[in-house]
Amino acid sequence: MDAWAILGSALILGGVGLTFAALIAIAHRRFWVWEDPRIDAVSELLPGTNCGACGFAGCRAFAEALVGQATQPATCTVMGPGDIETVAGFLGVDAGETNRRVARLLCAGGCEVAPPRADYRGLGTCRAAAAVAAGGKGCPWGCLGLADCQVVCTFDAIWMNDDDLPVVVPELCTACGDCVEACPNDLFTMMPIAHKLIVQCRSPLEGDAIEALCRAACTACGKCVQDAAPGLIAIVNGLAVIDYAKHELASPAATARCPTGAIVWVEGAQFAERATPTRSAA
Amino acid sequence: MRDTTAQADLLRGIWRENPVLIQMLGLCPALAVTNTVANSLAMGLATFFVLVGSSLLVSSLRRLIPHEVRISTYIMIIATFVTVADMGLEAVAPDVHKALGAFVALIVVNCMILSRQEAFASKRPIGRSLLDAAGTGVGFLVALVMMGGVREVLGSGSFLGYRLFGDAFEPWVIMILPPGGFLTLGFLLLTLSWVRSRRAPESGVREWPHGVASRRAA
Amino acid sequence: MWTVVATLAPIVAAATYVFGPSALLVMFAATVGALVIEHAFGRPGSVRDGSAAITGILLGLTLPPGLPLWMAFVGGGFAIGFGKLIFGGLGQNIFNPALLGRAFLQAAFPVAMTTWALPAGETWWQLRGDNLALPLMSPTVPDALTGATPLGLFKFEQTATPLWDLVIGSSSGSVGETSGALILLCGAYLALRQYLNWRIPVGVLATVALMAAGLHALDAERYAGPLVMLFSGGLMLGAVYMATDLVTSPVTNRGCWIFGIGIGVLVVIIRVWGGLAEGVMYAILLMNALVPFINRATQPRRFGARTAPHTP
Amino acid sequence: MSGDAHPHGTSPVPPGAAPPGPPRDITPPRLLVTLGGAGVLAGLLIVVAYQSTQPAIQAHKAEVLRAAIHEVLKAPDRYDTLYVYDGALRRRLPDGVGPQGLETVYHGYRGTTPAGFAMAAGQPGFQDIVRLIFGYDPATRTILGMKVLESKETPGLGDKIERDTAFVRQFDGVAPPLSGVKRRGGSRAAGEIDMITGATISSRTVIGIINATLERLGPALERYDREAPR
Amino acid sequence: MVAPLTFRHGVHPPDLKALTATVPIRRMPFPEEVVLPLRQHAGKPAQAIVRPGDRVERGDKVGTADGWMSSPVHASATGTVKDIGLWPHPDGMYAEAIRIAVEPFSPQAPRPRLVPDWRGLTPQQIVQAVQDAGVVGLGGAAFPTHVKLSPPKEQPIDVLVVNGCECEPYLTTDHRSMAEYPERVHLGIRIMMRCLGVARAMIGVEKNKPDAIAALQATLPDDLDVSVHPVTVKYPQGAEKMLIAALLGREVPSGKLPLHVGVVVQNAAAVATIGEVFETGLPLVERIVTISGRGVRRPANLIVPVGTKLRDVLAACGGLTDDAREIVFGGPMMGAAQASLDAPILKGTTGVVVLTAADCKPPQSYPCIRCGRCLDSCPVFLNPQLLSSLALAGRYDEMAVHDLADCMLCGCCAYVCPSNLPLPQLFQLAKTALRRRKAVA
Amino acid sequence: MGNLIWILVSAMVVNNFTLALFLGLCPFMGVSARVSTALRMGAANIFVMTLTSVCAWGLNTFVLPYAPYLRLISFIVVIASLVQVVEMVIKKVSPTLFRQLGIFLPLITTNCAILGLAIFQTNRGYDFLEGLFFALGAGLGLTLALVLMASIRENTELADIPSLARGMALVLIIAGSLSLAFMGFAGLLSAT
Numbered sequence A: 001m002d003a004w005a006i007l008g009s010a011l012i013l014g015g016v017g018l019t020f021a022a023l024i025a026i027a028h029r030r031f032w033v034w035e036d037p038r039i040d041a042v043s044e045l046l047p048g049t050n051c052g053a054c055g056f057a058g059c060r061a062f063a064e065a066l067v068g069q070a071t072q073p074a075t076c077t078v079m080g081p082g083d084i085e086t087v088a089g090f091l092g093v094d095a096g097e098t099n100r101r102v103a104r105l106l107c108a109g110g111c112e113v114a115p116p117r118a119d120y121r122g123l124g125t126c127r128a129a130a131a132v133a134a135g136g137k138g139c140p141w142g143c144l145g146l147a148d149c150q151v152v153c154t155f156d157a158i159w160m161n162d163d164d165l166p167v168v169v170p171e172l173c174t175a176c177g178d179c180v181e182a183c184p185n186d187l188f189t190m191m192p193i194a195h196k197l198i199v200q201c202r203s204p205l206e207g208d209a210i211e212a213l214c215r216a217a218c219t220a221c222g223k224c225v226q227d228a229a230p231g232l233i234a235i236v237n238g239l240a241v242i243d244y245a246k247h248e249l250a251s252p253a254a255t256a257r258c259p260t261g262a263i264v265w266v267e268g269a270q271f272a273e274r275a276t277p278t279r280s281a282a
Numbered sequence B: 001m002r003d004t005t006a007q008a009d010l011l012r013g014i015w016r017e018n019p020v021l022i023q024m025l026g027l028c029p030a031l032a033v034t035n036t037v038a039n040s041l042a043m044g045l046a047t048f049f050v051l052v053g054s055s056l057l058v059s060s061l062r063r064l065i066p067h068e069v070r071i072s073t074y075i076m077i078i079a080t081f082v083t084v085a086d087m088g089l090e091a092v093a094p095d096v097h098k099a100l101g102a103f104v105a106l107i108v109v110n111c112m113i114l115s116r117q118e119a120f121a122s123k124r125p126i127g128r129s130l131l132d133a134a135g136t137g138v139g140f141l142v143a144l145v146m147m148g149g150v151r152e153v154l155g156s157g158s159f160l161g162y163r164l165f166g167d168a169f170e171p172w173v174i175m176i177l178p179p180g181g182f183l184t185l186g187f188l189l190l191t192l193s194w195v196r197s198r199r200a201p202e203s204g205v206r207e208w209p210h211g212v213a214s215r216r217a218a
Numbered sequence C: 001m002w003t004v005v006a007t008l009a010p011i012v013a014a015a016t017y018v019f020g021p022s023a024l025l026v027m028f029a030a031t032v033g034a035l036v037i038e039h040a041f042g043r044p045g046s047v048r049d050g051s052a053a054i055t056g057i058l059l060g061l062t063l064p065p066g067l068p069l070w071m072a073f074v075g076g077g078f079a080i081g082f083g084k085l086i087f088g089g090l091g092q093n094i095f096n097p098a099l100l101g102r103a104f105l106q107a108a109f110p111v112a113m114t115t116w117a118l119p120a121g122e123t124w125w126q127l128r129g130d131n132l133a134l135p136l137m138s139p140t141v142p143d144a145l146t147g148a149t150p151l152g153l154f155k156f157e158q159t160a161t162p163l164w165d166l167v168i169g170s171s172s173g174s175v176g177e178t179s180g181a182l183i184l185l186c187g188a189y190l191a192l193r194q195y196l197n198w199r200i201p202v203g204v205l206a207t208v209a210l211m212a213a214g215l216h217a218l219d220a221e222r223y224a225g226p227l228v229m230l231f232s233g234g235l236m237l238g239a240v241y242m243a244t245d246l247v248t249s250p251v252t253n254r255g256c257w258i259f260g261i262g263i264g265v266l267v268v269i270i271r272v273w274g275g276l277a278e279g280v281m282y283a284i285l286l287m288n289a290l291v292p293f294i295n296r297a298t299q300p301r302r303f304g305a306r307t308a309p310h311t312p
Numbered sequence D: 001m002s003g004d005a006h007p008h009g010t011s012p013v014p015p016g017a018a019p020p021g022p023p024r025d026i027t028p029p030r031l032l033v034t035l036g037g038a039g040v041l042a043g044l045l046i047v048v049a050y051q052s053t054q055p056a057i058q059a060h061k062a063e064v065l066r067a068a069i070h071e072v073l074k075a076p077d078r079y080d081t082l083y084v085y086d087g088a089l090r091r092r093l094p095d096g097v098g099p100q101g102l103e104t105v106y107h108g109y110r111g112t113t114p115a116g117f118a119m120a121a122g123q124p125g126f127q128d129i130v131r132l133i134f135g136y137d138p139a140t141r142t143i144l145g146m147k148v149l150e151s152k153e154t155p156g157l158g159d160k161i162e163r164d165t166a167f168v169r170q171f172d173g174v175a176p177p178l179s180g181v182k183r184r185g186g187s188r189a190a191g192e193i194d195m196i197t198g199a200t201i202s203s204r205t206v207i208g209i210i211n212a213t214l215e216r217l218g219p220a221l222e223r224y225d226r227e228a229p230r
Numbered sequence E: 001m002v003a004p005l006t007f008r009h010g011v012h013p014p015d016l017k018a019l020t021a022t023v024p025i026r027r028m029p030f031p032e033e034v035v036l037p038l039r040q041h042a043g044k045p046a047q048a049i050v051r052p053g054d055r056v057e058r059g060d061k062v063g064t065a066d067g068w069m070s071s072p073v074h075a076s077a078t079g080t081v082k083d084i085g086l087w088p089h090p091d092g093m094y095a096e097a098i099r100i101a102v103e104p105f106s107p108q109a110p111r112p113r114l115v116p117d118w119r120g121l122t123p124q125q126i127v128q129a130v131q132d133a134g135v136v137g138l139g140g141a142a143f144p145t146h147v148k149l150s151p152p153k154e155q156p157i158d159v160l161v162v163n164g165c166e167c168e169p170y171l172t173t174d175h176r177s178m179a180e181y182p183e184r185v186h187l188g189i190r191i192m193m194r195c196l197g198v199a200r201a202m203i204g205v206e207k208n209k210p211d212a213i214a215a216l217q218a219t220l221p222d223d224l225d226v227s228v229h230p231v232t233v234k235y236p237q238g239a240e241k242m243l244i245a246a247l248l249g250r251e252v253p254s255g256k257l258p259l260h261v262g263v264v265v266q267n268a269a270a271v272a273t274i275g276e277v278f279e280t281g282l283p284l285v286e287r288i289v290t291i292s293g294r295g296v297r298r299p300a301n302l303i304v305p306v307g308t309k310l311r312d313v314l315a316a317c318g319g320l321t322d323d324a325r326e327i328v329f330g331g332p333m334m335g336a337a338q339a340s341l342d343a344p345i346l347k348g349t350t351g352v353v354v355l356t357a358a359d360c361k362p363p364q365s366y367p368c369i370r371c372g373r374c375l376d377s378c379p380v381f382l383n384p385q386l387l388s389s390l391a392l393a394g395r396y397d398e399m400a401v402h403d404l405a406d407c408m409l410c411g412c413c414a415y416v417c418p419s420n421l422p423l424p425q426l427f428q429l430a431k432t433a434l435r436r437r438k439a440v441a
Numbered sequence F: 001m002g003n004l005i006w007i008l009v010s011a012m013v014v015n016n017f018t019l020a021l022f023l024g025l026c027p028f029m030g031v032s033a034r035v036s037t038a039l040r041m042g043a044a045n046i047f048v049m050t051l052t053s054v055c056a057w058g059l060n061t062f063v064l065p066y067a068p069y070l071r072l073i074s075f076i077v078v079i080a081s082l083v084q085v086v087e088m089v090i091k092k093v094s095p096t097l098f099r100q101l102g103i104f105l106p107l108i109t110t111n112c113a114i115l116g117l118a119i120f121q122t123n124r125g126y127d128f129l130e131g132l133f134f135a136l137g138a139g140l141g142l143t144l145a146l147v148l149m150a151s152i153r154e155n156t157e158l159a160d161i162p163s164l165a166r167g168m169a170l171v172l173i174i175a176g177s178l179s180l181a182f183m184g185f186a187g188l189l190s191a192t
């Protein structure tokens, strides 16, 4: 009995195996869709946050693009240089140059320097506030300080300081653009981290009119225009506007005589934890 | 998959990527047979045996197995070990085997095992695969025993059969019934994430407003 | 919410009258359990909105009078903790917390939850069971006090209970299975005050009555008559106070009809063909699970969706 | 190719190994060999295991059965296995008929005197199928004993049908057909079984199984008992 | 067909009109300064045609219409242009505005007949005159009336509906104008019917204004098919779609305009204004405004020069009481809260309501308890419960799928919500967010 | 006939594979986030289960009597291979469907529910028809559980779940509640 059983079973299983091997071989011949294995490999290397900052629909799409040489690893804003190198090396392609960008806030008017003119009692979100009499903030262009941007930032790169201004931590910011989308007053812009000279104001009002509303406002006094390299800064309806094409000409000198500190020279984060309307921030 | 050290391979599965508590794999046995610690242990050990065995085989054959039939082959290998384990258990401890019912046989389809073959054993050298398998197996065992502990203590007032609270104890029958399984695991997960949150304190994110938040007047 | 609590007062009083101090103790324990958990894990001050109190009292009303207090307490805690707070607190829960709590108790302590005390006779002050059993310890039931519920009697012993006893509630059963008439009264008031959507109780009761009548006509021996069906078990309480929980019932009126009718059908199915004597709790819970679906299916038709027939 | 040998130590597929070209042609022979081989290998392993475990397993199964019969037939000296074949009990089947799928009845003997029949049957209970074995003596027309083989009834309620000795004892020596009653205390009339409070359904199931089985096999049993070989 | 004289759903807020319902309209003294924003109407803002330092007389055009979907702005007082620049706008932002320093002792007599006599003008010429007179809707959206008066050919209009419901609490602007100037209303109707070439006009007035109804009845012209219809008192009866449903039983398709069912709706005060404009020859430089609410000392119906600052208007009514809390332009249901006392009265400002702490809803609100009452109140049959939870989750695109666009922000849902959720505010912000997204894309 | 009905109902609600027997939980946790997907998953399951039931019946009647020890392995191998073929077909025919259920098809193949079906069917000695009803009931029950869970989960997305409970903990507790509710069906149609 034993011998038979052993042989029998071996044969049966072997037979089963063979049958299905054959079946699969056939099916495989007729139905198989080839897919570059490197795509899986690469998407395993990618961070997998699916933030879309690379401009593709999620990390796998990015991986496909990479394998297809349609883009360069460095366009992923989440990976550190090391990881980017890894991917590049794995695909045997050039990493491409990183031009890291971060979100910058075009407002310095926290609750201390730009006080509310009316008491807003409503939903505690900037969007909601903006819909009701501009949130009752003195400067209707300014930051409402209700932290929509902080809430949307998936990378915890934004926190609100004591002055109710959002502080962007450049190291954490991946330039995903969510805060730009979130802010009802369009106070965020994406800037190359290299751009250090920033006018932190968006109000078209000039002179006393705005200074009455916000002590950190750009009053369009024009001093920065004189102090900066010619043609770098210009006053355009009530605001000092920097021509970033010429940014290499910029220097902290431009901020020297600004009466309100609306124009600043930024290294790292824009505001300090305990924010005071100083000139160049921490 | 990032580069890993041998030690990491071993430890990963035990806690940080615990198959049941973190990866939510192999839930069926984890819920079905954990109404007593004894069953949990038996199940855990059987699974451990199968996992290690099949990882060994798969990773040593990994160069021979064509990509297209890998799943079938893995399953065949796993099934073999399971059959062996099944018969073994039945011969050695018939009562436990009866208690576990079909779930010993069902180890074959424990998603965890297959996923380990797919994700690891089929790509790594034997040594590493063994480590990984061992780690994962232990992790599974740990999770099962935790479940079994909670369920037996509450559900029968005993641990490994030793009555803890005396005879007057009123057993929480639900813990042995199906809902108890779900609730217990859910409760374990809650506790875990609570522990984790204790370790890494909240980064002071303001809570998204429910209803109306009164704005600080200046 | 506190209005609802107020309307529960007469029912609580009636329960106490029928089952004696035990009833009061059980409800108290359940409510305390609910409030404690709400206070510990709920939003600050959320105890004050009264919903936890309602949950607790309603849970208490669905328990057997003789239940050990510690069980009632555990039930209340579970109801709020896993029935409500897990989902984000007031207004977010899927299942009716009180009933989830009861379902938990019934599955956890089936024996204790199916030993029914007889209504208090002349010995009103006497406890209806081992209410004071030590925590985690099983009750020792004085057998003389226990009896079967009218539904149990009918289903498992083919003995009917006089209808009048049902209507005034002088039959053994859970604390709240007292006077159906009284419950209806309170329900009517709540409906007037728009605290509940009248369509649900009407849907439930009408369905049960109709189906029961039909079956009764087929075989009066096997199937109880409509009135018995209506006034026995937790149907009244369930239809009026539990199915109508605003949070866990559909938002649309059409949805409420569907919801109510569904509950009615399930109640009859479980009572007649199921293994359990009473099915109200499970019927409501099952329909709760369907509510997201119902809401989705019964969206209102927006104004102007109809293409205007006008041609001047 | 070992993953960690890779320069960046990260990739499951090293740069060279992925030909971006058309599908690498897969060879049926290789497939067949692999799966077939694996099959044979597996087969061998399994059978070896089977051979080595079977004796123990069978022994245990037999032991369990023996114990059950022993209990419900009140300790017979021996029993022989009968098959129900076209409405009659047979010690041995006509040639060409296999025992598969045939209902079995166990006929016990004390010395040479028949000690009744034991038979197993099942029906849906509260949760799932309840299977039990019971002994019946056609001579005295009484049930000898009942034992639940497997049930998924609720612990603490339904499972009293196996654990609650008071309930199980009731079946020793009652005369079928059985009927379940719910009376608290009081005496029982013939054939009445006091059902477990809170587990009426399970109790009913047990009673139902016994009644149904006897209804089905009763005549056959009696006939066999009459002309049974002493 | 039989007209239901009301619509389904809606709510019954207390109409607190008693404060001003019987107060006769009076003229307020001219302020020292008027501020005329160039954006006072739906459509493109007007363009300034004066320079600082210029002297303008009452009724002079200071801003000209920028194309067809726009409306001119006229000086509402004689004086000199101080400055043209950003000034607080009632919508909470800043907007281009012309500031005129009013001459203290000027008689404020307008030049004779700036608007031609309508008799003998062709419909086109009348429409042109209406635009030049700067007439816009006074009922809400301040939609340029001349646009309404020239419907596209392929859309035949058969009824003119005059909207005299004024369903918002407190407001009595339309009420008083109908009661005191019924002839002007009828003249306006006559002119509009001429332009639109319709044979039929219906005036819908809520039953709670018997005197207005009586006055209109008394002065009905016998040569025109004009009828007055007392409609049920229910909010928002005045919403044009609801009113059309009530009067004609026609349902304006969602996303479509009244004219798609052959109707033009015009607010009563606006109609009266048209009559007035052609009667006096003076363009739209002042309007009747209800100043009401428990927060103002002497509630009144004032004739206010357009551009008068909120602060001056309140002064004319004896100022604020001490417990005044919130100032709203328009009614309490739909009106816009004001943050600055410098905001000027616009052509479209129906009223100024000053709420006391007691009046305004407490800010405290609870999570939605899915009671479903909002669904039973929404006159356009939306699902505010779903919309609000989507809004709180920030899932605006799904809101669009659930017909957010049809929400007219009437506030019925918020009115009935037992959890006191600020639903229209949520929908408002969702709408703006979506608009921004579209703009970006 | 009554027997068949009982098999169907019992497999569907009384002993629901997911909520009472803990079979096929991985897909249950994985694909229950969206109702649409859940429906498709359910359909796929019903299909595979019917397939399985037939295979199991075939093996039981023709192969296994001669080699009982091959039960498990032959079940699994046959089912697995069949489904892998199906998988390839789908991948070819409808890439979108494949992307939605893609990774789960192998999981379905080798998920407890499927094999469990085969084993139970064998243990209970169901014949062909009974087997089919059993598979149908099990499949329907699985779909029911999936869809209910999915619709509830879609709802809870709008609720502000306490951060501790987010994710699987909540899903498990909902599953627990569902399985509590399903206990109401216990004893349905049983011999009372």
Ligand SMILES: Cc1cc2nc3c(=O)[nH]c(=O)nc-3n(C[C@H](O)[C@H](O)[C@H](O)COP(=O)(O)O)c2cc1C
Pocket: C106, C107, C108, C110, C114, C148, C152, C153, C156, C275, C276, C277, D126, D127, D153, D154, D155, D157, D158, D159, D196, D197, D198, D199, D200, D201, D202, D203, F183
């Ligand atoms: C969680 C739970 C488990 C139950 N388990 C069983 C059971 O295993 N067997 C049974 O017959 N009835 C069971 N019951 C059914 C009820 O106990 C039912 O009321 C009882 O069978 C009726 O008998 P009684 O009239 O003596 O209470 C259960 C009920 C619940 C709530």
Ligand SMILES: Cc1cc2nc3c(=O)[nH]c(=O)nc-3n(C[C@H](O)[C@H](O)[C@H](O)COP(=O)(O)O)c2cc1C
Pocket: E042, E137, E139, E140, E141, E142, E143, E147, E148, E149, E151, E152, E239, E240, E257, E258, E259, E263, E264, E265
């Ligand atoms: C974009 C747009 C175009 C409109 N076009 C016309 C039109 O051609 N004819 C007309 O009679 N009304 C037109 N209306 C005016 C509306 O019918 C309505 O009277 C106006 O929006 C004010 O309504 P409200 O006060 O209810 O918001 C238009 C409105 C909008 C918003």
Ligand SMILES: Cc1cc2nc3c(=O)[nH]c(=O)nc-3n(C[C@H](O)[C@H](O)[C@H](O)COP(=O)(O)O)c2cc1C
Pocket: E136, E137, E138, E139, E140, E141, E142, E143, E163, E164, E165, E166, E167, E168, E174, E236, E237, E238, E239, E240, E241, E265, E266, E267, E268, E270, E334, E408, E409, E410
């Ligand atoms: C909710 C709501 C309520 C309204 N109530 C009134 C009202 O009471 N009286 C009125 O004249 N217009 C009211 N309107 C504006 C009308 O819908 C319509 O726009 C106006 O009558 C058109 O005339 P107009 O262009 O002269 O403003 C309301 C609009 C909405 C959305």
Ligand SMILES: Cc1cc2nc3c(=O)[nH]c(=O)nc-3n(C[C@H](O)[C@H](O)[C@H](O)CO)c2cc1C
Pocket: C004, C051, C052, C054, C055, C056, C058, C084, C090, C091, C093, C096, C097, C098, C099, C190, C195, C196, C240, C241, C242, C243, C244, C245, C246, C247, C248, E369
């Ligand atoms: C008519 C009515 C019935 C209610 N029924 C219940 C109930 O059965 N269970 C419960 O927990 N809360 C009930 N509540 C209270 C409240 O809706 C609920 O506790 C919380 O919203 C959590 O669901 C009820 C409230 C009302 C107005």
Ligand code: SF4
Pocket: A105, A126, A142, A143, A144, A145, A146, A147, A148, A149, A150, A166, A182, A183, A184, A185, A186, A187, A188
């Ligand atoms: S930057 Fe914008 S979003 Fe952020 S707090 Fe300020 S206003 Fe809100």
Ligand code: SF4
Pocket: A106, A107, A108, A109, A110, A114, A139, A140, A141, A142, A143, A200, A201, A202, A203, A210, A214, A215, A216, A217, A218, A262
């Ligand atoms: S003035 Fe400029 S800086 Fe100040 S609040 Fe406004 S935008 Fe911000």
Ligand code: SF4
Pocket: E377, E378, E379, E380, E381, E382, E384, E406, E407, E408, E409, E410, E411, E412, E413, E414, E423, E424, E427
């Ligand atoms: S505000 Fe919008 S949603 Fe609310 S009732 Fe009015 S139309 Fe409906």
Ligand code: SF4
Pocket: C251, E367, E368, E369, E370, E371, E372, E373, E374, E375, E384, E385, E388, E413, E416, E417, E418, E419, E420, E421
């Ligand atoms: S009325 Fe308020 S509480 Fe009720 S459902 Fe609507 S939003 Fe929710």
Ligand code: FES
Pocket: B025, B026, B027, B028, B029, B109, B110, B111, B112, F023, F024, F025, F026, F027, F111, F112, F113
């Ligand atoms: S273990 Fe059962 S499906 Fe994963």
